[in-house]
Amino acid sequence: MTTVLVTGLAIGMLYAAIALVYNVMFSTSKVLSMTTGHIAMLGGVFGAYFMQVLQIHWVLALAGSVVVGAAFGALTEVLAVRRVLQRSDEHLWLLSTLALATTVQQGVGLWWGTEPKPFPRLIPQDFSAGIADQKYWLPIGAAILIALGLDQFYRRTMYGKLFIAMSEDAFAARARGVSTDRVRLLSFVVSGVLGSFAGFAAGQLTFAFFALGHVLTLSGFIALAVGGLGSNVGALIGGAALGLLSAFASYYFGGEYQQTIAVGVLMLVLLLKPEGLLGAKNVRPV
Amino acid sequence: MTGAAHSKKIGLVLGALLVVTLPFWAGDQYQLHLAALIAVYWILVAGLNLVVGFTGQLSVGHVGLLSISAYTFAILGGTLGWNPYLAMVAAGGLGGLCGLLLGLPSLRLPGFYFAMATMAFAMIVNELVLANPQLTGGGIGLPGPAFPAPFDTPAGLYYLVAALAAGVTWLTWNIARRMWGRAFISIRDNPVAAQAVGVPVLRAKLSAFVFSGVTAGFAGSAFASLQSYITPDTFVFELSLFFFVCIIIGGRGSLIGPFLGVVVLTALPEMAAPLAKLGNLFYGVLLLVVVLVVPEGIGRMLELIGERIRPRVARHEAVKPDLARLTRVLAEQA
Numbered sequence: 001m002t003t004v005l006v007t008g009l010a011i012g013m014l015y016a017a018i019a020l021v022y023n024v025m026f027s028t029s030k031v032l033s034m035t036t037g038h039i040a041m042l043g044g045v046f047g048a049y050f051m052q053v054l055q056i057h058w059v060l061a062l063a064g065s066v067v068v069g070a071a072f073g074a075l076t077e078v079l080a081v082r083r084v085l086q087r088s089d090e091h092l093w094l095l096s097t098l099a100l101a102t103t104v105q106q107g108v109g110l111w112w113g114t115e116p117k118p119f120p121r122l123i124p125q126d127f128s129a130g131i132a133d134q135k136y137w138l139p140i141g142a143a144i145l146i147a148l149g150l151d152q153f154y155r156r157t158m159y160g161k162l163f164i165a166m167s168e169d170a171f172a173a174r175a176r177g178v179s180t181d182r183v184r185l186l187s188f189v190v191s192g193v194l195g196s197f198a199g200f201a202a203g204q205l206t207f208a209f210f211a212l213g214h215v216l217t218l219s220g221f222i223a224l225a226v227g228g229l230g231s232n233v234g235a236l237i238g239g240a241a242l243g244l245l246s247a248f249a250s251y252y253f254g255g256e257y258q259q260t261i262a263v264g265v266l267m268l269v270l271l272l273k274p275e276g277l278l279g280a281k282n283v284r285p286v
Numbered sequence: 287m288t289g290a291a292h293s294k295k296i297g298l299v300l301g302a303l304l305v306v307t308l309p310f311w312a313g314d315q316y317q318l319h320l321a322a323l324i325a326v327y328w329i330l331v332a333g334l335n336l337v338v339g340f341t342g343q344l345s346v347g348h349v350g351l352l353s354i355s356a357y358t359f360a361i362l363g364g365t366l367g368w369n370p371y372l373a374m375v376a377a378g379g380l381g382g383l384c385g386l387l388l389g390l391p392s393l394r395l396p397g398f399y400f401a402m403a404t405m406a407f408a409m410i411v412n413e414l415v416l417a418n419p420q421l422t423g424g425g426i427g428l429p430g431p432a433f434p435a436p437f438d439t440p441a442g443l444y445y446l447v448a449a450l451a452a453g454v455t456w457l458t459w460n461i462a463r464r465m466w467g468r469a470f471i472s473i474r475d476n477p478v479a480a481q482a483v484g485v486p487v488l489r490a491k492l493s494a495f496v497f498s499g500v501t502a503g504f505a506g507s508a509f510a511s512l513q514s515y516i517t518p519d520t521f522v523f524e525l526s527l528f529f530f531v532c533i534i535i536g537g538r539g540s541l542i543g544p545f546l547g548v549v550v551l552t553a554l555p556e557m558a559a560p561l562a563k564l565g566n567l568f569y570g571v572l573l574l575v576v577v578l579v580v581p582e583g584i585g586r587m588l589e590l591i592g593e594r595i596r597p598r599v600a601r602h603e604a605v606k607p608d609l610a611r612l613t614r615v616l617a618e619q620a
Binding site: 091258 | 342344346391394395397398399401402403405406407409410413414416417523524527534564565566567569570571573574577578581
């Protein structure tokens with residue numbers, strides 16, 4: 001029973017971390033990128049690549065995957081978001097990020113192979129550790145670290161305040177002399193760093209698998225929508241709830257219905273409370 | 287004006303001739319199979335085009351409908367031994383019902399939320415297929431039943447799906463250019479304004495989804511019969527993306543564009559071997575390039591080039607008051 005609880009919490013915290021990454025990008029650009037899950041996938045795959053193929057120490061491997069994630073974040077902004085936002089068509093960013101996500105996923109599939117590959121242990125530990133195993137505690141720790149770090153970032157740094165200013169009103173921020181393009185690029189780089197960090201930390205749980213991206217994009221989005229778009233606390237609550245629910249559901253009903261239950265939760269929340277648990281009510285544009 | 291209509295008619299006749307004679311000049315069985323596959327995909331995409339291209343609802347989950355109807359056809363026609371035509375109609379009906387279900391969230395959810403919901407729908411369908419092996423064969427799959435003679439040969443099956451595709455094209459053509467098509471486009475461009483001028487948004491959206499569901503149902507039945515064996519691996523999310531890419535590349539709000547998209551995107555990876563290896567990577571890159579360079583789609587681009595070669599003559603129509611009639615009416619009133 002505790003194993004189910006800890007597994008659910010661990011996978012839920014990975015979802016929560018993805019939801020936080022969504023929030024970082026959303027704050028400056030109002031774009032919900034389809035590449036969000038793929039950032040974490042890249043973190044896991046490149047972590048395994050650096051450690052297993054190149055035989056680098058895990059600290060350096062973590063640094064390497066974070067750099068890859070940051071580069072991918074910057075690429076997303078430059079390629080799929082910047083030009084599309086200038087054209088100001090509502091749905092176009094959805095298509096461009098979806099296209100980029102598919103390209104990256106298939107590229108990784110061709111290069112890395114389509115089989116899930118094991119992710120090496122980071123800290124020497126016996127495999128019989130049970131619920132104290134690092135594969136459960138690393139993603140939980142990473143998500144909490146990301147949440148705390150983001151909180152401090154928003155509260156204490158100049159750029160954090162710029163992010164908040166842009167999420168309130170990008171035009172007003174621009175009028176006050178904020179270089180909105182540069183801040184948006186920075187937010188995508190930050191999201192790349194955080195996403196690949198979370199993917200790296202959860203590597204032992206998810207394996208280094210190229211097709212992870214779409215699942216994480218969807219699950220992270222469900223966590224975000226349940227918790228409320230734009231709210232970091234909501235993301236943590238939504239992620240934990242989703243992870244625990246699917247873990248217990250597969251414990252009682254078997255693993256076949258995981259997605260079905262997750263989406264059922266999403267639909268229920270959206271019907272009862274469309275703005276999510278802690279989200280700001282959005283006014284319908286007329 | 288008449289010249290354009292004339293050349294369109296010639297094009298239509300030539301196209302029909304090409305489609306009818308294809309089994310006689312196609313190089314081998316595989317090319318014929320490919321042509322039939324294009325027709326099957328087009329049956330689905332024609333319906334999806336009304337949803338994505340005209341109504342502007344970004345459904346990326348239509349592979350779920352294809353999967354449901356293909357399995358319905360295989361179970362009814364194969365396992366239970368129904369008449370294949372009856373099974374096909376049943377699959378179409380179920381497809382329409384599932385299309386309605388898929389469309390319901392679109393009434394409430396904005397763009398991205400809805401795209402996620404449809405993506406989840408596709409994943410759920412695959413999960414349910416795998417979870418019920420006694421019905422669907424699980425990961426092993428099911429054989430798709432063949433149609434009775436004269437449609438049991440590759441050429442016969444090709445004619446059947448080509449006729450179906452032509453029928454669906456005719457239906458969508460009628461819908462798209464008349465009242466309903468205008469209503470769909472107005473919903474895509476501005477739902478609030480559409481509602482304000484009296485477009486029944488709820489009914490129009492759901493009609494588009496039900497229609498696309500029915501076409502997906504027929505496409506799924508033909509698909510199962512054409513592939514002769516279906517497994518959950520056939521209905522991956524990337525196939526859904528493929529349908530979607532066809533429409534976006536062809537251009538939203540056009541019929542010929544998505545059709546060319548289906549033809550080119552199905553045939554191209556088969557003709558050029560290196561592209562087949564890259565497969566979905568190729569679709570991803572192509573979608574990215576189209577969205578960034580020509581977001582209106584290739585169909586619109588061709589139209590613009592055509593207008594440059596042969597500029598459209600703006601007809602001058604002055605509004606002339608009918609003074610004689612006016613004086614008559616005024617005299618009557620006086």
